[in-house]
Amino acid sequence: MDYDVIVVGAGPSGLCFARALADTPLRVALIEPQPESELREAAFDGREIALTHFSARVLQTLGVWGHIPAEAISALRDAKVINGLALSGMLIEHRHGNKDELGYLVSNHLIRRAAYAAVKDAPNATLLCGVKVADVSTNADAGSVTLSDGRTLRAPLIIAADSRFSATRRAMGIPAHMHDFGKVMLVCCMEHEVPHEHVAWEWFDYGQTLALLPMNGNRSSVVLTLPQHEMQAIQTMPEPDFDTEMSKRFGNRLGAMRLTSTRHTYPLVTVYADRFVAKRFALMGDAAVGMHPVTAHGFNFGLRGADTLTSGIKRALAIGSDFAAPSVLSTYERTHRLATLPLFAATHAVAKIYTNESMPARVLRDGLLAIGERVTPFKRLIAASLTGAR
Numbered sequence: 503m504d505y506d507v508i509v510v511g512a513g514p515s516g517l518c519f520a521r522a523l524a525d526t527p528l529r530v531a532l533i534e535p536q537p538e539s540e541l542r543e544a545a546f547d548g549r550e551i552a553l554t555h556f557s558a559r560v561l562q563t564l565g566v567w568g569h570i571p572a573e574a575i576s577a578l579r580d581a582k583v584i585n586g587l588a589l590s591g592m593l594i595e596h597r598h599g600n601k602d603e604l605g606y607l608v609s610n611h612l613i614r615r616a617a618y619a620a621v622k623d624a625p626n627a628t629l630l631c632g633v634k635v636a637d638v639s640t641n642a643d644a645g646s647v648t649l650s651d652g653r654t655l656r657a658p659l660i661i662a663a664d665s666r667f668s669a670t671r672r673a674m675g676i677p678a679h680m681h682d683f684g685k686v687m688l689v690c691c692m693e694h695e696v697p698h699e700h701v702a703w704e705w706f707d708y709g710q711t712l713a714l715l716p717m718n719g720n721r722s723s724v725v726l727t728l729p730q731h732e733m734q735a736i737q738t739m740p741e742p743d744f745d746t747e748m749s750k751r752f753g754n755r756l757g758a759m760r761l762t763s764t765r766h767t768y769p770l771v772t773v774y775a776d777r778f779v780a781k782r783f784a785l786m787g788d789a790a791v792g793m794h795p796v797t798a799h800g801f802n803f804g805l806r807g808a809d810t811l812t813s814g815i816k817r818a819l820a821i822g823s824d825f826a827a828p829s830v831l832s833t834y835e836r837t838h839r840l841a842t843l844p845l846f847a848a849t850h851a852v853a854k855i856y857t858n859e860s861m862p863a864r865v866l867r868d869g870l871l872a873i874g875e876r877v878t879p880f881k882r883l884i885a886a887s888l889t890g891a892r
């Protein structure tokens with residue numbers, strides 16, 4: 503065997519999974535097509551990631567949190583859901599989660615840089631950059647990957663963390679439920695006149711969906727979701743016109759807005775793999791569960807999955823048994839499915855209902871939010887999901 507574990511993809515999930523094995527004797531290889539400099543100095547990609555308290559704890563344990571500049575961590579105190587033309591909506595407060603804040607916001611590129619730095623500190627991890635996995639196969643004893651440069655590497659366990667469009671998942675013959683909402687999300691940072699008070703917004707407006715994620719200072723990460731044909735013009739608009747357009751789209755509720763970053767777009771596609779494991783093989787991060795960003799759980803689930811599988815691997819190592827045995831992998835499959843499927847399904851339903859523009863749906867949208875605003879146990883349930891308690 504060339505390694506004990508081969509991780510396909512050094513995105514945030516692959517890196518954190520590899521780092522979680524740093525206190526084991528396992529030799530871990532990470533394979534990533536991007537050059538190593540792109541991991542070390544990961545460029546801003548527009549995404550501001552809402553992290554649960556559970557995720558913050560995992561990142562602290564992994565030594566990743568300490569590599570994130572403290573001033574770049576912003577508190578997510580409360581969250582507000584607004585429907586259509588309403589001025590107010592359902593407010594989930596930090597007190598509903600019994601915490602000082604619901605969670606934290608950190609830029610995705612800073613998480614990637616920090617996870618890379620933590621993996622570089624790990625003596626048992628090897629990064630193979632500038633090559634991708636072209637093929638994969640496994641049997642009862644081991645797995646092997648063929649790299650784009652022609653090399654073949656073997657290990658008792660192969661992990662695919664190569665994004666929601668995972669080619670490795672497909673090569674292993676694992677089907678996935680993929681839903682394309684036919685829309686794109688534009689993400690960027692903007693300054694605005696009216697303070698955000700560290701309250702996140704999810705605004706299911708008619709004809710568009712807007713989100714506001716509070717960053718330190720009078721800045722927010724702004725997410726606009728539209729069909730591709732409507733987005734094209736906005737994406738390339740000169741900056742002053744873009745500022746006016748976004749202020750208008752936010753109904754001037756934040757006063758004048760000003761772009762302070764580059765603009766990035768992502769297709770709105772969700773994925774849920776039919777199986778998370780096969781012989782000597784497991785899916786990790788978005789390759790297993792590619793969430794709709796509306797409930798901000800994609801990477802949080804990636805960390806939870808990494809925590810679940812590495813705990814199983816360590817339990818097996820502690821009793822001297824096979825760390826990639828079917829029983830270890832099936833426990834991961836069962837536990838991670840239970841942790842992710844209910845929220846994946848609920849998020850899908852919310853996204854469908856709150857983008858339906860028919861008159862009955864508009865009435866239902868208002869009604870559900872009005873009920874939600876009045877029912878404290880429901881708010882506690884959402885707060886528990888946002889803090890990562892449940």
Ligand SMILES: Cc1cc2nc3c(=O)[nH]c(=O)nc-3n(C[C@H](O)[C@H](O)[C@H](O)COP(=O)(O)OP(=O)(O)OC[C@H]3O[C@@H](n4cnc5c(N)ncnc54)[C@H](O)[C@@H]3O)c2cc1C
Nearest residue numbers: 511513514515552634635664665787788798799800801802
């Ligand atoms: C707009 C937006 C907002 C979001 N907000 C949140 C949020 O608030 N909270 C949250 O928890 N999540 C959020 N997410 C989700 C989060 O960004 C993802 O869940 C997370 O980035 C997934 O990480 P990953 O490592 O699984 O996959 P990726 O980040 O996609 O990384 C996959 C890696 O695999 C590599 N790769 C691909 N193919 C191969 C191959 N053949 N061989 C080797 N390597 C390969 C790629 O180069 C890449 O480095 C958001 C996503 C979007 C788009």
